[in-house]
Amino acid sequence: MNTLIAIAGLGILCLIAEIFNLRKAIVPVTIIGLLAILGLNVSEYMDLGLNTAIMERNEGFYNNMIVNNSFGMAFTGLFIVLTIFLVAMTPEFHKGHKAKLSDFVAIKLFLLTGAIAMVSFGNLAMFFLGIEVLSISLYILAASEPKNLKSNEAGMKYFLMGAFASGIILFGIALIYGATGSFDNAVIYSAILSGDLPGWFFIGIVMLTIGLLFKIAAAPFHMWAPDVYEGSPALNTATMSTLAKVASMAAFFKLMRSLNHEVSASYVAIIITVSILSMTVGNFMALKQNNVKRMLAFSGISHAGFMLMVLLNPPAMSGVLFYYAAAYALAGIAAFAVILYVTANKENEDIYQFNGLGKTSPLMAATLTLALLSMAGIPILSGFFAKFFLFSEVLKTGNVLIVIVAVANSIVSVGYYFKLILAMYTKDAAENTQKVPAAYGIVAVLSILLTIAIGLYPDALLGLLK
Amino acid sequence: MENILQQIGIENYIYLSTLLFCVGVFGVLYRRNAIVMFMSIEIMLNAVNLLLVAFSTYHQDAAGQVFVFFSMAVAAAEVAVGLAILVAVYRNIKNIDIDNLKNLKG
């Protein structure tokens, strides 16, 4: 709870700092602040006794608007880490627009509050506001280069479709409210347990599901993602593909775990279909992409498909989802740090820009390689364990087919991840290279080290969730 | 005070809201003028607001109406941002026909 307030405060602090001409201090202060908040989060986690507890414990604040539990706090920690990375890269990325720096940092911080609200809500109002804060921040970020038509287009597309999806989510929430008479999770949950709900309730759930499927860019609601990812400024694409996607997925999971207690067979069928469709569409479409951001968008779609599998057995999957999300997001940050470095001052993000990176900047090339390998699921990187944990849990539910499809998709995915690796190592660079900016280098290395570390020691993450 | 739903029935409000929502959807699909699309989205949100109020009455509970306030805040925020984006687009291509926004594809 306090983290949410603190972060919002930090965001306002940023805005004030700009007023008082403390522009240079913004990013260091933000990072230090976020680290402190991370510490706060950890201490709250400890205070709750979650590190030793065996069962999940929930602690509600403010009339149960915010609930602290291991799920929410673990994801909060992850989001904060991701935001630190994103914020750290901001000044370098926006060095041409120094005046807007505070805005960008503040928006990212507010976006973080939205994300945190999405994983620690106790009331659908918080959830809805959280998702809107997140979405609106993203619309802004997507369109944040007003003079760039691509950015405009991305923002426009994202906004129109996002608002449309928000409408559907809202409709779903209204129906749930209509069925249960409350927005409070706990009340709704007990209403479900008592049974005898009107049929709208489930329609509401489905509407909510559809809205969230849109937010995580699962097929067939994915079509905005490639365009938006491509058009947005690269750093903001990074934000979308890591923080936003993971937050939406976590929120989705949390909702489904608390609201959709007894999953009907047809609902499972839909989830499976969407999951398979996402994986397949994402991977196959990614094969022929030339733009790296676009390719990662499709890759993200396929990962959304993978993550959707957690909904097949929510009670057992929270750890798996967290691990998957962390692995995916950290690898994504690492990959984007390199992409930012490579495509700075370039007119596009096509694959050929990466030619010869293996020679010109071995460290960045190695980082990107590791990140891509992790996403492809090559051991011993965390991406492998993510998939592995996921598959083993899904197999326990008896859905062999979806695992086979997922495996086949993993194979396809190697095809496009390797396209990039090949460009880096087998082609010659076209032009002279610039120095690796410190911010990108540090973020890339740190995030890839984290990726490897959680691969080597998965228990550290899995143990956080009960 | 008598419950209005006794006479009209909650289901009719649901149908009305649904229809209104669908009209909003229709508008988004039908028009290519971005600003009218925004309006259609507003119609969708309003449909939901109406539903929330109906349910609020149905449950005799204030939370539904409170939620409408949030919904309005969201609508306002969205419109603000949406119009800002629209202005940016307009500055670049001098119109707001979304069919001109087809550069990103494939």
Next chain:
Amino acid sequence: MITTLFYILSAITLATAFLTIFSKNPIHSAIYLVLCFFSIAGHYLMFNAQFLAIVHIIVYSGAIMILMLFTIMLMNLNKEDEQHKSILTRIAATISFCLIAFVLLAAFIKAQPAIIEYRNSGEDYQSIEVLGQVLLNDYMVPFEFASVLLLVSMIGAVLLSKKEHIND
């Protein structure tokens, strides 16, 4: 009586909504939309939610629609120069509209429990006082959080619209 009123209001709501969509001139659309909002406010009044109805008028008709109109004027869009989408698109849009309307309505009809008795606690749950209580006590955090939302949209609007200085 009330039922008739409901149907009239509903008819107005839907009709103006349709007219919003079908009007070629965006200004007309906007005006129809305002009418639509008024009719919805009428519904709110029927629920005896006066406060909400007023807020609704103020926010939607007063703020949002004015903003839109302002934009339309600003951009000089008050012409009927919009090229219509192709016939195919329009037919497809119409079909999808019918489809989604049918599907949703059918789903609701199918899911509908026959409710005859409505609860009437007689308590006051929608006066300004109560709403204020609920909003600022129970829903204090979302209320505050909505401010973050508005802040973000404000920053965003500024960020997207402001002209950059050259020396920045």
Next chain:
Amino acid sequence: METNLALLLLLAPLAGFLLNIFAGKKLSRNLSGTLGTIAVAVSFAVTLFFFMQVSSTKEPVMVNLFKWMTLANFDVNFAFQLDQLSLLWLMFVTGIGTLIHVYSISYMHDDENIHKFFAYLNLFIFFMITLVMGSNLLIMFIGWEGVGLCSYLLIGFWYKNQDFNDAAKKAFIMNRIGDLGFLIGIFIIGYLFHSVDYIDIQNAIVSGSFDVNDINNMTWLGVATLCLFIGACGKSAQIPLYTWLPDAMAGPTPVSALIHAATMVTAGIFMITRMNFVFDLTPDVQNIIAIVGAVTSLIAASIGLMQNDIKKVLAYSTVSQLGLMFLALGLGAYEIAVFHVITHAFFKACLFLGSGSVIHAMSGEQDMRNMGGLRKVMKVTFITFLIATLAISGLPPFSGFFSKDEILMTAFHHNKPLWVIGSVASIMTAFYMFRLLYLTFFKGFRGTEEQKHHLHESPSLITFPLVVLAVLALVGGAISLPGSSWLNEYLAPIISHPAEHHALGTTEYMLMGVAVVGALVGIGLAYAKYIKQGFVPVPDNEITGFAKVVYNKFYVDEIYTAIVVKPIYALGAFFKNVTEVALSGFIFGLGKVANAIGAQGRTVQNGSIGLYLFVFVLSVCSIIAYIFLK
């Protein structure tokens, strides 16, 4: 002591090989040859010692070194068995080996790689000793393959000539076909007897632990012996695997004498004799062996009639003689086959070395059409050659007469048609051998002036082995005279079912007479044609009709190429150009399909918000319809 001596016997040639291969370049030419010769001579000396010992004690010497291979049912040891049979073989392997080494010192003197030559020869002797000495089939197989390797190396000794290399390769591969048969035979034997030791197998049969009345057992045993016989066919150049031997004449002449006449090619006979107790149980296979032997003998002899290359004639005669030995084996007359092996070793080695001497004198010329009248210049060579020719033609009292006659006699008693075939082959042999003799040594010289000028008798290092061998060819028959056979007695412990020995009655004398007359007829025909008429074979392109078919060896090589080699290459081409491409294309095709799907998908993603929203709405419709309206 015995172990050490046996090891000395075995390893002396190996030491010679190693010395020559590693240090040969630094040694002088003569020293290199001398070392090689000494190595073999040491083996010969040790063999003599063991021969004496075993002859007197009648007890085989067993040497067990260490476990070599482990199999589920039995172990295979590195073990050696020096009994009568192996010692007999060792005697002439090392004995003739030594002689040929001596011969080679001079013969190969001018070759730049003489040390390698001796190394390979020593290696060959080593493997041959292994083959003969082994106490089980697998040790024999080591030698079996090893001599094949040496044969390969020595046939292709002049490796700059790709034709020679082809010949070497052919020899090796044809041998390997036989080797596969041998291996399969070993597998079945191992499976049936749970051992591959000769003694164990024999004991199993004798003691009855191997049930000879079990049909299943006997069927498998038949297959096994047939497979072993296929192995023997490969090594001993029997139909259908004989074609490599004539080609193998590409090697230096001492090699032909040692490997392709006297020793290696008799390995098949050795093996069958070794396993006689098994072969005796499978009469059907024995019949096959006899028929194959007889037919090989006839075909090879008939091809020999038309050959003009002096070594080719000898090669076909070798094949033919080996055929006769197999005939004897097939008839169960193992000791007679062995007898013929020995006499054949003497006279054929002598013939080859003689031809080598001639070739040496002719500066490498091998075509008899360009020879003639050499007897005046090369007296020693001529006389030794004549003796050997008489021996092979089967005229008494030369050694060949006794052995060949016994074979024919046995055939006569068992199977008249085979006897007829064998006799015809013998007559042919007499004819072509004398044709060879006449063309080479009689009449006038037909070569170039330069060659004529160069003609000379070979040095003593060459003639000495010739003389020794000629003497042996002359008197070698003494080891098994009709009636009182030292050899038969000596081999008695080895052969479980000795052939019936027919007392010398009228029939027998008559048969001898027929044989002698037949040989004389052959010689007479040759005399009439090549001395009386002075006929010289026509150049290749003038040969016509059936003669051409025979001259071209019945086109067997061409047929093999057409029905075996070509199809394999065709299959290879098919695999390479069709299946590989298809398989590879299939895999790449999967990738291409995926890419094509991706490319198609890109056209769907056309950038229009309208479309995206349509998809969105339709998906919503279908999901809700699926869940709530089904």
Next chain:
Amino acid sequence: MDVSFILIILLFGAVATYFVGDKWASKAALLFSTAAFAATLYVIYRYNIGEKVSYFHTWISKPRILLHFQADSLSLAMTALTTVLTPIIVLTSFGNMFPKTKSFYALILFMAFAMVGTFLSTDGLVYYIFWELSLIPIYFIALIWGSGDAESRKKAVVKFFIYTFAGSLFMLVSFIYLYTKTGSFLNTHLYNAHLTEKEQFWIFLGFFLAYAIKIPIIPFHTWQANVYQKAPAVGTMLLSGIMLKMALYSIVRWQLPIAPQAAAQYKYIFIALCIAGVIYGSILALKQTDLKKLLAYSSLAHVGLIAAGAYTLTIDGFRGAFLQMIAHGFVVVGLFYAAEIISRRYNTGEIADMGGIRIQSPKFASMFMILVMASVALPLTFNFIGEFEVLYSLAQTNIWFGVLGGTTIILGAFYMLRMFQQVMLGDKGAKVFADVTFGEGFVFALIIGVLLFFGVYPSPIADFITPDLQKVLLHINQIN
């Protein structure tokens, strides 16, 4: 000192090699790989005197994944093979100047690390991780330091990677499925998973896909020839010498004991497939015009035979397969080294451009000849032992398997001698061919020495591995 020590040496060696820089990288690699071999020998010694050399450690608690490196004779034998071949392979690279030397040698050591891990792990998932890890270094080695046109090389290498990766994913699924059944990845637990026949069949097939692609068995071999040709010699040696042995080893270690009923039921099909590969590879080898490709197809034939031996489910087949694996590892490294030496000097891989080498370099010719003879399994070379046992077991299974499998000794001689003749013999010595250097000769001598020594006296290895093979077999037979 337990087995984990070997892994640590190799991993540390890889890192250290990278950091000592380009100049000393090759020496460092040699040093560390030799040290690993020494450590392996010491571990084997300790194992033999009955001391504890296994390493146990819990890694992930849920799902339960254990860092268990259980040393038994099979894993130790394969570890020894890896660690002895690695220094040899490093030695073979000494004549070449590579760009980015330090990365190159670090990758070699890393690959050795991964392969040793594969051999030692007894936890299925750890095993799988090592299995996949070994794929990364070879991918880069082949890609970056390979020869020939970059585009076609890329195509070949990527195909290889995706193909093998695809195969192994099915193995992973099998493992996970087994985990859901048993709650453990430990091989001893998986052996007793009590699967139905249908489950066994699918699991068997999942493993088979992974192994068949890696080994490779036809029709999954299409990646092989191109990669062998395009990879640098070192990569080819690592691939053919050690890496494909991982799959063969795994057949005996994982596939057969986990699905014994399926193994027994379908063994004829799989043996037939393997033997078809023997003949197919041999005949294809005859038609190759590129030396490395020819060796690749010959390798295809040989490993087909090894796999067939393993699938016979007999002790002879197992032992033969293992012995042949080791022998093949040495001989194939030697042959590819010879090919590398020739192509280094002649700058071509085309057989048609070679010839007459023996005139100029008799020493090289002799050593090459011995390797060729070992490759065609001449008795007294190590290869004969394995091949004999395998063929023996095949013949016992069905005589026709023996006969058809045995055609390898004919066809093998055919293509190898044909190649030898075209490459080495004749007098087409137009191009200068320098004789072998001391270093090259040393490597050859080492390999030949091993091949001949164990050809004459294979008992140390055969007796070492037999008891554990019997355990595996016993388990299989018990289940059936």
